[in-house]
Amino acid sequence: MTARTLSPVFALALTLACGAAAAASDSAAGDAAAPAFGAQQGVGAKYGAHDPRTCPTAKQPASGAPSAAQAAAYVVCNREGEFGENLYLLDHVEVTAIAKGRRYNMNEDINVPNIDVSAPVFAIRGHMTVYQCGALTTPQLMKAGFADNRGKNCNANDQPNASGLCYKDTFADWHCSMVDADHVITDTRRDVAPPPAS
Numbered sequence: 001m002t003a004r005t006l007s008p009v010f011a012l013a014l015t016l017a018c019g020a021a022a023a024a025s026d027s028a029a030g031d032a033a034a035p036a037f038g039a040q041q042g043v044g045a046k047y048g049a050h051d052p053r054t055c056p057t058a059k060q061p062a063s064g065a066p067s068a069a070q071a072a073a074y075v076v077c078n079r080e081g082e083f084g085e086n087l088y089l090l091d092h093v094e095v096t097a098i099a100k101g102r103r104y105n106m107n108e109d110i111n112v113p114n115i116d117v118s119a120p121v122f123a124i125r126g127h128m129t130v131y132q133c134g135a136l137t138t139p140q141l142m143k144a145g146f147a148d149n150r151g152k153n154c155n156a157n158d159q160p161n162a163s164g165l166c167y168k169d170t171f172a173d174w175h176c177s178m179v180d181a182d183h184v185i186t187d188t189r190r191d192v193a194p195p196p197a198s
Contacts, residue, residue: 037053046135048136053080064101065098068094072176074166075090075178085134088132090129093128101120124178127180132154133153155191157184159187
């Protein structure tokens with residue numbers, strides 16, 4: 001039997017088609033992947049903690065709902081940071097459910113800053129632990145009689161039933177946040193160490 005060979009034109013078309021399919025697959029996987037974290041360099045040092053994490057880009061997904069991994073990352077990036085005299089960090093963040101997208105609702109979303117009213121809003125559920133850390137006692141303060149608070153300068157609040165929203169702003173950046181209002185005070189562990197770097 002005579003072996004068949006592909007014509008150069010057909011071979012090129014097949015190569016391009018396979019390459020396009022692979023690129024589409026990679027793009028789809030990328031759309032669902034959590035963004036790589038950056039950090040606010042040097043902020044955590046005076047708290048004996050890791051630096052608060054940032055999201056250098058918050059553009060994915062370009063359309064549709066964020067994946068659970070993306071939503072969790074955006075929760076972290078929107079919540080971690082230094083506010084006033086405290087550093088806020090998150091641990092054990094997981095988004096367990098993402099609702100079907102709904103339209104912007106003026107009554108429900110009126111206090112959401114810079115929201116794109118033309119883009120769908122997604123309710124989320126999950127859990128996390130929120131750490132509020134004070135600065136470490138300096139050597140000067142310890143000489144003055146203040147106790148060394150290393151390893152016990154934070155309060156940790158477990159939030160097992162958190163809920164919130166993911167939405168796009170008018171720059172097409174994603175924002176996600178959630179809170180468990182029923183456990184904000186009741187499930188707080190005091191004088192604990194900062195969370196480990198992840």
